[in-house]
Amino acid sequence: MSVLPLDAADDASTQVAPPSSRRRLLPAALRRPGPLLAVGWLLLVVLLSFTAPLWRPYEVNDQDLANRLSLPSGAHWLGTDPLGRDLLSRIFTAGAEPLLAAAVTVAVAFGIGIPLALIAAERGRRVEQVISRCTEMLMALPSTIILLAVIGVIGVRTYVVMAVLGVLISAAVYRIMLGVAQSVRQRLYVDAARVNGLGSLRVNTVHVLPAMATVIAVQAAQLFGIAILINAGLAFLGFGPAEPVPSWGIMIQDASGHVYDAPWLMVPTGVVLALTVVAANVLADALAGKVAHVTAPARSRRPAPVRVADAAPADPAAVLEVRHLTVSVDDGPQLVSDVSFTVAPGRVLGLVGESGCGKTMTARSLLGLLPDGVSVSGGQVLWQGRDLAGLTEKQANGVRGREIAMISQEPMVALDPMFSIAYQLIGPIRRFRGVGRFEARQIAAQLLRQVGIVDADRVLKSHPHQLSGGMAQRVCIALALTGEPQLLIADEPTTALDVTVQAEILSLLRALVRDTGLSVVVVSHDLGVVADICDDVVVMYAGQVVESGRTAPVLDDAAHPYTMALLGANPHVPDGAPMPTRLASIAGTVPAPGSWPTGCRFAGRCQFTQAECTVPFPALPAHGDGTVLCTRVHEVHDAGVSWHAERAGAELPPAAGARHAAEPTPTAGASR
Numbered sequence: 001m002s003v004l005p006l007d008a009a010d011d012a013s014t015q016v017a018p019p020s021s022r023r024r025l026l027p028a029a030l031r032r033p034g035p036l037l038a039v040g041w042l043l044l045v046v047l048l049s050f051t052a053p054l055w056r057p058y059e060v061n062d063q064d065l066a067n068r069l070s071l072p073s074g075a076h077w078l079g080t081d082p083l084g085r086d087l088l089s090r091i092f093t094a095g096a097e098p099l100l101a102a103a104v105t106v107a108v109a110f111g112i113g114i115p116l117a118l119i120a121a122e123r124g125r126r127v128e129q130v131i132s133r134c135t136e137m138l139m140a141l142p143s144t145i146i147l148l149a150v151i152g153v154i155g156v157r158t159y160v161v162m163a164v165l166g167v168l169i170s171a172a173v174y175r176i177m178l179g180v181a182q183s184v185r186q187r188l189y190v191d192a193a194r195v196n197g198l199g200s201l202r203v204n205t206v207h208v209l210p211a212m213a214t215v216i217a218v219q220a221a222q223l224f225g226i227a228i229l230i231n232a233g234l235a236f237l238g239f240g241p242a243e244p245v246p247s248w249g250i251m252i253q254d255a256s257g258h259v260y261d262a263p264w265l266m267v268p269t270g271v272v273l274a275l276t277v278v279a280a281n282v283l284a285d286a287l288a289g290k291v292a293h294v295t296a297p298a299r300s301r302r303p304a305p306v307r308v309a310d311a312a313p314a315d316p317a318a319v320l321e322v323r324h325l326t327v328s329v330d331d332g333p334q335l336v337s338d339v340s341f342t343v344a345p346g347r348v349l350g351l352v353g354e355s356g357c358g359k360t361m362t363a364r365s366l367l368g369l370l371p372d373g374v375s376v377s378g379g380q381v382l383w384q385g386r387d388l389a390g391l392t393e394k395q396a397n398g399v400r401g402r403e404i405a406m407i408s409q410e411p412m413v414a415l416d417p418m419f420s421i422a423y424q425l426i427g428p429i430r431r432f433r434g435v436g437r438f439e440a441r442q443i444a445a446q447l448l449r450q451v452g453i454v455d456a457d458r459v460l461k462s463h464p465h466q467l468s469g470g471m472a473q474r475v476c477i478a479l480a481l482t483g484e485p486q487l488l489i490a491d492e493p494t495t496a497l498d499v500t501v502q503a504e505i506l507s508l509l510r511a512l513v514r515d516t517g518l519s520v521v522v523v524s525h526d527l528g529v530v531a532d533i534c535d536d537v538v539v540m541y542a543g544q545v546v547e548s549g550r551t552a553p554v555l556d557d558a559a560h561p562y563t564m565a566l567l568g569a570n571p572h573v574p575d576g577a578p579m580p581t582r583l584a585s586i587a588g589t590v591p592a593p594g595s596w597p598t599g600c601r602f603a604g605r606c607q608f609t610q611a612e613c614t615v616p617f618p619a620l621p622a623h624g625d626g627t628v629l630c631t632r633v634h635e636v637h638d639a640g641v642s643w644h645a646e647r648a649g650a651e652l653p654p655a656a657g658a659r660h661a662a663e664p665t666p667t668a669g670a671s672r
């Protein structure tokens with residue numbers, strides 16, 4: 001296996017980031033002391049309440065009748081109540097119950113709400129709808145009446161009542177947590193963990209829950225404050241401990257009867273209660289400031305519907321054969337229509353097209369990683385005699401990572417920021433290869449060296465934020481290799497990287513294909529990448545394959561006007577050709593799914609459109625074993641026309657028509 005050395009720039013950028021956030025911690029805390037004070041107060045109340053029997057100056061029922069309703073004094077620091085009992089002793093003796101009761105409510109609400117949210121986020125729309133409808137029914141119940149009814153049946157059993165309150169609130173917790181869990185689950189590192197064969201429980205506990213921790217903490221802190229108020233409110237109404245047992249609710253009720261003759265009586269208990277609730281909210285606000293905003297649409301992990309496999313044998317020369325694949329929004333439009341292609345062993349196939357053409361949907365269908373509400377509605381993905389489109393989630397797990405692996409365009413997001421590179425590599429290696437920790441670490445280092453990382457030991461100890469984009473992508477490729485897959489799906493593997501690093505990653509992929517016989521499907525909108533690395537190319541437009549074949553003939557002699565237009569808009573300029581002052585563009589946009597025209601979907605933007613283009617027509621053979629989907633292909637080709645881009649105002653050199661502008665770049669030329 002070849003080792004590709006890193007260039008100096010890439011290596012230099014892998015230096016450990018300065019811990020500037022740590023340096024800023026103290027001044028920030030001093031600038032905004034609210035959260036610190038809140039934590040301090042909560043800790044103080046908890047400490048004083050739970051240790052009250054050890055330090056209180058008086059027993060809670062000791063009466064000093066000579067000092068009834070007294071103001072604060074040396075003998076009674078917070079004064080006394082109507083029976084001359086010491087307020088300080090009673091307030092903090094009473095504190096343990098509301099604190100514990102609120103904790104019970106929080107534990108029950110989150111203990112139910114979080115698992116339900118994780119299940120709903122994982123199992124897809126149908127399960128989510130069932131759980132959501134049930135929780136909506138729970139939310140529709142009148143909580144106060146239910147609590148009073150429960151008290152009527154079981155009596156004043158504070159902790160049970162607060163647990164019932166937790167059950168009622170769990171519906172609201174579920175709603176909040178569902179959105180967060182769905183957002184977290186669509187992060188690339190969760191996909192990567194699934195592709196690496198991690199079971200559902202481990203994905204949730206190792207990757208999803210830690211990412212939800214801040215939101216959970218915010219909501220828990222808020223609910224804690226609310227539950228304390230509800231507990232005090234119930235006691236105020238007489239549904240709490242009975243006299244002479246102290247409770248915050250009864251003490252406030254007592255004080256409310258002396259608002260005019262002894263207004264101070266309200267102050268100590270009211271202030272302690274109010275400060276405790278406010279502190280919980282301040283803490284929640286401070287935590288909320290740290291919540292990462294996750295706004296991408298959620299995706300489910302629902303398996304694609306099972307279809308009966310075609311009896312006809314798959315192409316014997318192909319490692320993967322996609323036949324008439326159709327992907328649709330459930331009860332909605334098609335996103336990908338009738339896509340067919342094959343991937344041969346040791347070859348690289350490029351899926352290319354403008355944004356929104358269906359490349360990613362096609363690539364994700366191969367691994368059953370379609371978004372929530374989107375599924376394979378027709379066709380087959382034949383892999384070693386099995387139709388991958390018909391596998392259950394469990395069966396797909398057996399293929400992902402082991403047989404087919406994936407790398408994505410955002411290497412930084414594809415790695416879990418919480419764990420070291422060693423942790424993220426060793427887990428899949430042990431799972432896939434059945435080796436011990438020590439051997440797994442050695443394999444991890446070897447894989448890192450295989451992807452061109454020279455100082456593997458240091459990188460193993462690093463966390464993702466300590467790596468440059470290029471290094472992170474190399475780590476992602478190493479991660480993809482942990483299961484020794486035969487097919488690698490690379491979704492825009494170089495888009496997020498700068499140009500020099502792009503070239504290195506492409507070289508690495510080429511070397512891997514050459515040295516291991518790996519097959520690769522590359523998703524890209526960049527014809528330079530396709531020319532550089534792909535043996536075969538599939539050009540997609542509006543969910544269809546419009547042209548396919550070996551890369552060299554397709555790029556050198558494009559048959560479909562869309563491919564010509566893509567080539568004309570390609571920013572790469574061939575050696576010796578003058579640099580155009582403006583780049584050509586293809587007028588118009590890709591029609592949205594559901595509004596595709598009948599006949600040629602490119603007709604609305606094509607310079608060669610005629611009436612015959614508006615009726616459906618079949619794909620024609622082209623480029624040897626490839627295809628082209630254009631009814632006028634022969635006329636356009638025989639007339640020797642090429643795409644021109646006047647409408648975009650491009651000033652291309654006369655000889656640099658569509659084909660020439662797309663000739664392989666110097667890098668591309670070297671590779672082919």
Ligand SMILES: Nc1ncnc2c1ncn2[C@@H]1O[C@H](COP(=O)(O)OP(=O)(O)OP(=O)(O)O)[C@@H](O)[C@H]1O
Nearest residue numbers: 329335354355356357358359360361362371374593
């Ligand atoms: N979750 C979804 N629900 C419904 N439609 C979707 C969803 N995700 C993508 N689409 C639509 O499916 C079509 C194909 O999207 P896809 O992501 O496969 O395109 P693409 O060619 O890979 O583009 P890009 O390079 O921007 O990712 C687009 O019209 C897109 O708007």
